[in-house]
Amino acid sequence: MQAVFLSELVLKDFRNFREAQVSFAPGLNILVGPNGTGKTNLLEAIGYLSLARSFRYHPDRELRSWGCEEFRIQGTVWRGSQKLQVDILYRPGQKELMINGNRQRLLDLLGLFLTVTFGPDDLYLVKGPPALRRKFLDRELCQIDRAYAQHLWAYHRVLLQRNAILKQVAAGKVPVGDVDPWNVQLITLALPIMERRRSFLERLNTLASYFYAHLAPKQNVRLIYSPSLPLGEDCLSKLTSSLEKEVAAGATLWGPQRDDFVFYLNGRPARHSASQGEQRSLVLVLKLAEVVYFSEVLGIRPCLLLDDVFSELDKKRQELLLKLLSEEGQSFITTTELASLPQEIVNKGKILAFPFR
Numbered sequence: 142m143q144a145v146f147l148s149e150l151v152l153k154d155f156r157n158f159r160e161a162q163v164s165f166a167p168g169l170n171i172l173v174g175p176n177g178t179g180k181t182n183l184l185e186a187i188g189y190l191s192l193a194r195s196f197r198y199h200p201d202r203e204l205r206s207w208g209c210e211e212f213r214i215q216g217t218v219w220r221g222s223q224k225l226q227v228d229i230l231y232r233p234g235q236k237e238l239m240i241n242g243n244r245q246r247l248l249d250l251l252g253l254f255l256t257v258t259f260g261p262d263d264l265y266l267v268k269g270p271p272a273l274r275r276k277f278l279d280r281e282l283c284q285i286d287r288a289y290a291q292h293l294w295a296y297h298r299v300l301l302q303r304n305a306i307l308k309q310v311a312a313g314k315v316p317v318g319d320v321d322p323w324n325v326q327l328i329t330l331a332l333p334i335m336e337r338r339r340s341f342l343e344r345l346n347t348l349a350s351y352f353y354a355h356l357a358p359k360q361n362v363r364l365i366y367s368p369s370l371p372l373g374e375d376c377l378s379k380l381t382s383s384l385e386k387e388v389a390a391g392a393t394l395w396g397p398q399r400d401d402f403v404f405y406l407n408g409r410p411a412r413h414s415a416s417q418g419e420q421r422s423l424v425l426v427l428k429l430a431e432v433v434y435f436s437e438v439l440g441i442r443p444c445l446l447l448d449d450v451f452s453e454l455d456k457k458r459q460e461l462l463l464k465l466l467s468e469e470g471q472s473f474i475t476t477t478e479l480a481s482l483p484q485e486i487v488n489k490g491k492i493l494a495f496p497f498r
Contacts, residue, residue: 142436142440142441142442142469143220143221143440143441143442144167144221144441144442144444144469144470144471145218145219145220145253145254145255145441145442145443145444145470145471146165146167146218146219146444146470146471147165147187147190147216147217147218147219147254147444147471148164148165148167148217148218148219149162149163149164149165149216149217150162150163150165150183150186150187150214150215150216150217151213151214151215151216152186152212152213152214152215153212153213153214154205154206154209154211154212154213155182155186155204155205155206155212155213155214156179156182156185156186156204156206157178157179157182157206158179158182158183158186158206159206161497163183163493163497165471165473165491165493166471166490166491167219167471168470168471168472168489168490168491169466169471169472169474169486169489169490169491170471170472170473170474170490170491170493171473171474171475171476171479171482171486171487171490171491171492171493172184172473172474172475172476172493172495173475173476173477173478173479173492173493173494173495174477174494174495174496175477175495176477178495178496179495179496179497180448180449180475180495181197181260181448181449181475184258184260184446184448184473184475185197185199185204186214187216187256187444187446187473188256188258188446189204189214189229190214190216190218190227190229190250190253190254190256191250191251191253191254191255191256191284192250192251192280192283192284193229193236193238193247193250196256196258196280196446197262198276201231201236202233204231205231210232210233211230211231211232211233212230212231213228213229213230213231214228214229215227215228215229216254218253218254220253220254220441225240225241225253225254226239226240226241226242227239227240227250227253227254228240229250238250240253248287248290248291251283251284251285251287251290252284252285252287252439254444255284255285255435255439255441255443255444256284256443256444256445256446257428257431257432257435257443257444257445257446258428258445258446258447258448259424259425259428259445259446259447259448259450260446260447260448260449260450261448261449261450261453263424263428264417264420264421264424266404266424266427267404267411267412267415267420267423267424268412268420271399271400271401274401274402275397275398275400275401278338278341278342278400278402279293281341281431282337282338282341284435285435285438285439286337288333289333289334289337292330292333292334292337293334293397295330296327296330296331296334296396296397297398299323299326299327299330300327300393300396300398302323303320303323303324303327303393304391304392304393306319306320306323307320307387307388307390307391307392307393308391310388311388311389311391317384317388320384324377324380324381325377327380327393327396328370328376328377328380331370331376331396331397332372332376334397335368335370335372335397335400336372338366338368338397338400338402339366339368339372341434342364342365342366342402343366344430344434344437345364345427345430345431345434346362346363346364346365348426348429348430348433348434349362349364349423349426349427349429349430350362350363352425352426352429352430352461353422353423353426355461356422356426356457356458356461357422360406360407361405361406361407361408362404362405362406362423362426363404363405364402364403364404364405364427365402365403365405366400366402367400367401367402367403368397368400369394369395369396369397369399369400369401370395370396376395379395380393380395380396383395404420404423406419406423411423418455421453421454421458422458425454425458425461425462429461429462429465431443432445432465442468442469442470443470444470444471444472444473445465445466445470445471445472445473446472446473447462447472447473447474447475448475449475449476449477450462450474451474451476451481451482451483451486452476452481459483463483463485463486466486474486474490479492
């Protein structure tokens with residue numbers, strides 16, 4: 142199986158990196174140094190090459206170095222024997238993408254450099270608000286399915302228009318019938334988004350259950366999609382039945398922007414019933430499932446970005462992650478001390494000390 146890897150990264154005015162150029166190994170890379178020296182920022186820059194946005198969900202303007210108007214990220218990406226020079230320049234109000242010296246749409250970046258991230262904040266996928274889980278779904282699916290990304294972009298554009306009309310109806314500026322054309326457009330775009338999310342989570346559920354069985358054979362894990370518009374029903378009728386409430390709210394109350402999915406452990410919602418250790422295990426098996434899914438769909442092993450995760454995992458969970466890291470492909474691990482990592486990891490990795498000299 143092919144794997145993607147990043148051989149070189151050049152940063153200009155990104156976070157705490159005014160100027161930086163660093164080379165990486167195609168296998169394991171260990172970023173070691175005190176907190177606050179830029180390890181996670183470097184992972185963020187690497188992940189930015191996947192979608193031209195932060196996996197930490199920070200707006201682009203916050204990624205600029207202090208006092209700077211723009212930032213630039215350049216990466217040399219390999220997909221098997223194919224070499225890609227990716228260059229992303231951010232300026233206020235615009236983003237430019239160059240691939241091998243040619244100007245490209247941001248959409249053309251999707252699927253070129255696949256990444257799966259795992260860090261302490263991912264626990265909020267279990268216990269946090271639905272918006273975080275929707276962002277997770279959109280980030281992962283946009284990487285592997287450009288049609289999904291296009292539907293999502295078009296859906297949000299229609300959603301904004303429909304919400305604007307609802308506000309105008311509430312203000313008495315237009316008749317309620319002006320909402321009707323937007324209802325059909327909204328549902329037409331919503332259905333493929335929800336169907337793709339459903340199929341994605343069904344496969345992740347199977348894979349995550351398999352991995353969790355290695356950690357706790359007697360426990361049962363399920364990932365259940367919770368769409369706001371039930372698939373298979375008359376979605377248009379469901380949408381229009383709430384029109385009076387939507388006019389009062391000035392917002393669309395049904396659709397993918399209200400979706401969620403739930404982790405269940407032994408038949409109970411993990412958000413309320415699982416311990417901290419169990420929640421960490423759920424996120425771990427979710428990330429392992431992602432790696433397998435990406436490999437299944439595209440035939441390419443993604444790059445792993447692991448932010449200070451080993452210190453939070455017990456021996457059994459470390460062993461499960463070590464098994465994944467032993468496979469072919471590139472991985473990045475951050476840590477404050479090498480002593481916190483298993484010795485077999487330290488022995489096989491390229492060590493990058495922070496702060497850069």
